[in-house]
Amino acid sequence: MAAPPKDLDALTAKLERAKEHIFKLKEFWDGFVEGGAYPIRSQDVPDGSYSLYYLESVEAIPADVPLITGDCAPQRLHPNNSPST
Numbered sequence: 672m673a674a675p676p677k678d679l680d681a682l683t684a685k686l687e688r689a690k691e692h693i694f695k696l697k698e699f700w701d702g703f704v705e706g707g708a709y710p711i712r713s714q715d716v717p718d719g720s721y722s723l724y725y726l727e728s729v730e731a732i733p734a735d736v737p738l739i740t741g742d743c744a745p746q747r748l749h750p751n752n753s754p755s756t
Contacts, residue, residue, distance in 0.1 A: 692743040699735060
């Protein structure tokens with residue numbers, strides 16, 4: 672893996688690209704949830720003292736979510752896995 676960029680322009684570009692990925696992830700996730708992926712229901716207990724809330728059903732997380740998340744996450748290497756210099 673290449674050494675981290677040292678100039679400010681390259682670092683700024685990386686941050687901007689990460690912001691784009693985060694925005695895309697939020698947009699994708701919001702559409703997934705608003706599409707009814709996790710419908711929340713409630714039911715009053717017989718004596719009416721409180722309500723129980725529960726998920727009626729749960730959809731699988733789309734494959735795009737972990738992929739986009741991986742694009743957002745900082746890339747870190749363990750020191751023992753660093754390329755030789």
